[in-house]
Amino acid sequence: MELVLNPPAPLLKRLSWFDWLFAVIAAAGGLYALAHYNEYMDVYEKGILLATIPALAIFGWYWKPFRTLFIVVGAVSLFALGQYDGNLARMEEAFFLKYLISSQAAIMWMCALFGLATLTYWGGMLGRSGFALKTATGLTWSAVALGWVGLMVRWYESYLIGPDVGHIPVSNLYEVFVLFCLITAMMYLYYEARYQTRQLGALVLVVISAAVGFILWYTFDRGAHEIQPLVPALKSWWMKLHVPANFIGYGSFSLSAMLGAGYLLARRGILASRLPSLDIIDDMMYKAIAIGFGFFTIATILGAMWAAEAWGGYWSWDPKETWALIVWLNYAAWLHIRLVKGLRGPMLAWWAVIGLFVTTFAFLGVNMFLSGLHSYGSL
Amino acid sequence: MTTPHSFGKSLFELLSSMRFAISLLSILAIASVIGTVLKQAEPYANYLFQFGPFWFEAFRKLGLYDVYHAAWFLVILLFLVVSISVCIWRNAPGFAREMKSFREHVTDRSLAAFKHKHAAEFTHAPEALADQAQHYLEGQGYTVRRLTRDDGLLLAAKAGSWNRLGYFLAHSAIVLICIGGLMDGNLIFKAQQLLGYKKIETRDIPQSEVPPISRLTPDNPSFRGSVQIPEGSSADVVFLNVADGYLVQDLPFTIALKQFRIEHYSTGQPKNFESDVEVFDHTGKKVRKATIAVNHPLIHDGIAIYQASFADGGTRLDIRGWNLFAPTASPFPVEGTVHQNTRLTSPAGDYTLEFVDFRPFNIENMGEEDAPKNNAMSVFGGSPVASDKHMRNVGPSFQYKLRDTRGQAREFSNYMLPLELDGRWYMLSGVRETPNESFRYMRMPLDPDGSLDTFMRLRGALLNPELRPEIASRFARETLPKSAWGSDTEDKLKFSASQVLALFADGGFTALGRFIEEKVPAAERDKAAATYLRILELSTFEALHIANRDAKLPPPASDDATGWLVRDSLNSISDLFVYGSPIYLQLLQFDEVKASGLQLTRSPGKSVVYFGSLLLTLGVFFMFYVRERRVWLRVRPGHALLAMSSNKHTIDFEKEFAQHVHALDTLAR
Numbered sequence A: 001m002e003l004v005l006n007p008p009a010p011l012l013k014r015l016s017w018f019d020w021l022f023a024v025i026a027a028a029g030g031l032y033a034l035a036h037y038n039e040y041m042d043v044y045e046k047g048i049l050l051a052t053i054p055a056l057a058i059f060g061w062y063w064k065p066f067r068t069l070f071i072v073v074g075a076v077s078l079f080a081l082g083q084y085d086g087n088l089a090r091m092e093e094a095f096f097l098k099y100l101i102s103s104q105a106a107i108m109w110m111c112a113l114f115g116l117a118t119l120t121y122w123g124g125m126l127g128r129s130g131f132a133l134k135t136a137t138g139l140t141w142s143a144v145a146l147g148w149v150g151l152m153v154r155w156y157e158s159y160l161i162g163p164d165v166g167h168i169p170v171s172n173l174y175e176v177f178v179l180f181c182l183i184t185a186m187m188y189l190y191y192e193a194r195y196q197t198r199q200l201g202a203l204v205l206v207v208i209s210a211a212v213g214f215i216l217w218y219t220f221d222r223g224a225h226e227i228q229p230l231v232p233a234l235k236s237w238w239m240k241l242h243v244p245a246n247f248i249g250y251g252s253f254s255l256s257a258m259l260g261a262g263y264l265l266a267r268r269g270i271l272a273s274r275l276p277s278l279d280i281i282d283d284m285m286y287k288a289i290a291i292g293f294g295f296f297t298i299a300t301i302l303g304a305m306w307a308a309e310a311w312g313g314y315w316s317w318d319p320k321e322t323w324a325l326i327v328w329l330n331y332a333a334w335l336h337i338r339l340v341k342g343l344r345g346p347m348l349a350w351w352a353v354i355g356l357f358v359t360t361f362a363f364l365g366v367n368m369f370l371s372g373l374h375s376y377g378s379l
Numbered sequence B: 001m002t003t004p005h006s007f008g009k010s011l012f013e014l015l016s017s018m019r020f021a022i023s024l025l026s027i028l029a030i031a032s033v034i035g036t037v038l039k040q041a042e043p044y045a046n047y048l049f050q051f052g053p054f055w056f057e058a059f060r061k062l063g064l065y066d067v068y069h070a071a072w073f074l075v076i077l078l079f080l081v082v083s084i085s086v087c088i089w090r091n092a093p094g095f096a097r098e099m100k101s102f103r104e105h106v107t108d109r110s111l112a113a114f115k116h117k118h119a120a121e122f123t124h125a126p127e128a129l130a131d132q133a134q135h136y137l138e139g140q141g142y143t144v145r146r147l148t149r150d151d152g153l154l155l156a157a158k159a160g161s162w163n164r165l166g167y168f169l170a171h172s173a174i175v176l177i178c179i180g181g182l183m184d185g186n187l188i189f190k191a192q193q194l195l196g197y198k199k200i201e202t203r204d205i206p207q208s209e210v211p212p213i214s215r216l217t218p219d220n221p222s223f224r225g226s227v228q229i230p231e232g233s234s235a236d237v238v239f240l241n242v243a244d245g246y247l248v249q250d251l252p253f254t255i256a257l258k259q260f261r262i263e264h265y266s267t268g269q270p271k272n273f274e275s276d277v278e279v280f281d282h283t284g285k286k287v288r289k290a291t292i293a294v295n296h297p298l299i300h301d302g303i304a305i306y307q308a309s310f311a312d313g314g315t316r317l318d319i320r321g322w323n324l325f326a327p328t329a330s331p332f333p334v335e336g337t338v339h340q341n342t343r344l345t346s347p348a349g350d351y352t353l354e355f356v357d358f359r360p361f362n363i364e365n366m367g368e369e370d371a372p373k374n375n376a377m378s379v380f381g382g383s384p385v386a387s388d389k390h391m392r393n394v395g396p397s398f399q400y401k402l403r404d405t406r407g408q409a410r411e412f413s414n415y416m417l418p419l420e421l422d423g424r425w426y427m428l429s430g431v432r433e434t435p436n437e438s439f440r441y442m443r444m445p446l447d448p449d450g451s452l453d454t455f456m457r458l459r460g461a462l463l464n465p466e467l468r469p470e471i472a473s474r475f476a477r478e479t480l481p482k483s484a485w486g487s488d489t490e491d492k493l494k495f496s497a498s499q500v501l502a503l504f505a506d507g508g509f510t511a512l513g514r515f516i517e518e519k520v521p522a523a524e525r526d527k528a529a530a531t532y533l534r535i536l537e538l539s540t541f542e543a544l545h546i547a548n549r550d551a552k553l554p555p556p557a558s559d560d561a562t563g564w565l566v567r568d569s570l571n572s573i574s575d576l577f578v579y580g581s582p583i584y585l586q587l588l589q590f591d592e593v594k595a596s597g598l599q600l601t602r603s604p605g606k607s608v609v610y611f612g613s614l615l616l617t618l619g620v621f622f623m624f625y626v627r628e629r630r631v632w633l634r635v636r637p638g639h640a641l642l643a644m645s646s647n648k649h650t651i652d653f654e655k656e657f658a659q660h661v662h663a664l665d666t667l668a669r
């Protein structure tokens, strides 16, 4: 009982040997990249890389499973890089690359695993099988790991195509859709562990599966998985900050929409006995939107600063910018509705579900239907 | 009893109410959609064309062509700013007091009314329990105030006051950002325009002739304009697009473009745009030399200079013109400069030749799609390595408009170099009626010497009615055995050939087709068409003989190449009937001049906006992640009451309350 009364120990004292090992590995990885690839980075990008090291370490200390994920992804990616040995043609020759961990193979495995995880979550929820749900969590983790390997290897492949072609794989719709799946899945996995509930996976994985469907269509019908060199406007270190921040926003908004759907279903008595209580769903929804709103705010500000440098004005009312503002206003409204006593509950859930459509339009519809300065992401 | 006071009070209530804020945020979001659906700041003619005169006018009055600067949109923003300001004004005193206060005046009765409370009995001294509890709460990050009360004491503790600070930061940040944005907007100009001091220029006149009423002085605090500078030239103004016209902004310096460069990837896509510029002050002294590139602007004198676009800066073109109305005439020379016009007289009337653009290279996809390979990778959608084997630079092209005296124009795009298609070489010329269409390409075959001469010569012979009898009779003699010469058959053949040639010269294959449709019964049309085509091809071959003879050249060879040349020529001659131009222009040489499109901005509000953004970010994170909580512990001999409150009741709050309850029970034991 003393434990309850003792003040929580300072963070650094709570760290285990594994935490430190992880931090050392993250630092070693970052410094290795800096030593080997510094000729491809400008001073800002080096700064970003160095700042990433402590960010990763703290993130891993805070969310423990991330440590394992990071190490596995790092090790498999390095193995893939070794298999390439600087020669792109090895993609079609080396067994592991050809079938597993060349970027495209890994991303397709990610797609398959997300599909399987979705089915398993549904099976587990409907059949009330804890084992199936556990398996589904495992499948989701494997999908996440393979997706990250795919992106990492793709990053490397782009430099193999040509040193001037190489770039971080967040530059077109195909790449950011993969990123979207990964971020949404990871956020879900975090809450799943935190709230000790696996049932919501069935709902959340639906939106990820939809994104996977898009990736597959985009690959097989449009050949969008081909690595293209960057247009001049995108050749900037800002991209490394702006795009990921944006997708943390999009990912958490999508997550909250699926939670909203769960809330509405449960309130109508559908699956109610299988889903967590309304309070828990509501709380998760709020947390997801809070994170999303925070990062989306940062992303929009970063975007404005980048625009100021690339287009000559921090705000041009370009369709993509404007839709970012619309999404942002939408969730600002959501947050305030939550503060009004009589408006909470189903109203908020509906608002979050509708938010998914607003968000989807902002990151897909704008590119499909509207033209503007952001038109490099067009379908 | 509606006194002004109570009206003011209800307005205050309304403006600061949460429901009003929610409505404003939603309205603003919906209003913002308009400008993304309707393309903004297009030339007014486009809108007129799109909507018709009535709706054009209605939408113009609503300001829909520049929604984000329309008065009503600004009014919504203004409401937001006022609402937030009133809201801060209203909450400020309370929140500030709350941040400082420990709410030590809670009574036993109010504590008893808390939703989150827990009572515990204990036996040891109240002071000892209070000491331990205070130690515990401080360990949990609370600041604690200890107060004595009649029959015991009260611990009042609080944590996370910065949550309230977050509220101030985030909400005043919105006000700040709006003010910054306003500073960079065109409000000053709007006011001047309203008062009649300034006027938008809508005429297409040289910049130097724009009157002062449409010019802005160099001390204008904020502007965002653009200018195109050809290599070797300079500019001391930029143009601001406003509504259906523009304004001229005089700059405090002159900027000269030395060179503009485009770098390319190996695939042909552009990799970088760069301008080497020099900045001169108004006395003509060079004060700066720099290179501007995309994502790397130059900031001079508080004005940021960006690489925005590029264009042709007046390339000089050396052209050979082929007169398509008088096909026997020899070609004539034309000199032109991009962005300039030339007058042209032809037997078909007078034309203005407007040179629109020049491109030093064109990267085209010259091959068919790869068949999907049947390997393991194809299961995964194929390799991510793009197959760009088919992308080829097909050389320079130039674009021009040919405008007749009625003002009607067609636009042409001609490649300078021949292109290989299906194994044979052609000159390509594209034509379109309106800028929205894509070019339809006409191809003219080259002879073995790689020149258009043979095609033009053949075309001359075919279209010349005087040569027709001779062509027809040569054709007849070549087709018939010697024994049939002079027979009826020969006359019939001659007649047919003359007729086919005349029809073709009149309107190409279309004329022939129409003739067949009119004169031949449906059942026999295919056969007739084949026969006519055969006659036409053979006659054309004879025409080539005659044309070569008249040009004192050796007769054409009877080989495959000549056969294809004849067939291609016929196709091309037929296409020329719909080409719609009396001339074909063949580019011989060029002297390229590029122009760089620069954007210049002065935005004093930028730092305000950035500062506001910083506050906003901090504020938002404080509000979300600093949880405001308060704990009270009322201790009386033998009896303790724990109460807890927060402005946000989340599950984390419930968990923490449970932990405090547990702690109290432990201490009381």
Ligand code: HEM
Residues within 6 Å of the ligand: A332, A335, A336, A338, A339, B015, B016, B017, B018, B020, B021, B025, B080, B083, B084, B087, B091, B163, B164, B167, B170, B171, B174, B620, B623, B624, B647
């Ligand atoms: C673009 C405009 C606005 C933004 C981005 C914004 C943002 C926020 C955020 C992020 C929160 C925290 C919500 C939470 O902790 O769950 C909040 C709370 C709040 N907002 Fe706003 N807000 C805006 C406009 C307004 C307006 C117009 C009003 C008043 C009429 C207002 C009044 C409040 C109040 C009273 C709170 C509660 C503060 C508290 O109790 O901690 N906000 N706002």
